[in-house]
Amino acid sequence: MPGGVDHLPFPATRYSVGEAVCLNALQHLFRSDVDPKAVAAVIVEPVQGDGGFHVGSPNLMNALRAICDENGILLIADDVQSGFGRTGKTFAIEHYEVRPDIVTMAKALAGGFLCRVLLAVLAIMDSVEPGGLGGAYAGSPAACPLKQQCCPTQPMRKVIRSVHEAAREEARGINATLEFAQSRRDRKKVEMLFALLQPILKLDRLRLRGPYRRA
16 A cells, blocks of 8 residues: 555454544544544445445444535545445445445446546545546546446336345244354354345344354
């Protein structure tokens, strides 16, 4: 990573890292090492992929938005892996009542073909001088038509709505409770699954069909 980039912890139930730990780490960074007024942007994956499929909480996203607004920092939602229906909505950031300044997207955008798109509020896009925004694959004559074919708006909305409704219905139909877990280790696995599903599917509780047994 180039200089001036700092990494901070992200909430992860399996490692007992909560949102308070993450926000405290950010505030400690501001107090001890970096002037928040000198920070250009905070980049966050609403749902981490390579990090182990960890879901950011609404409280975390709201707190990051407030911190960014207070210090004049841009909030960037990295939806490269979690975008285009993977979480039941077009973008994972849509699960939160937070409006980022910039959204990054790629991968599924053109069916796996090399294509990247940056979506930003108008004030940011208008501030870029001609030629100031570019990249290795910018304006690809092959990727741009594929993007339009792979992501038609209306069919995608219908598919995403159907997937989201089916997932919620399936979750409601699961039977038996956490008490059926056969051991402390099994129970931990189930609790981790619940922590992953709850923010996305809006579950009040997770139930399993029959006793949970290790294979």
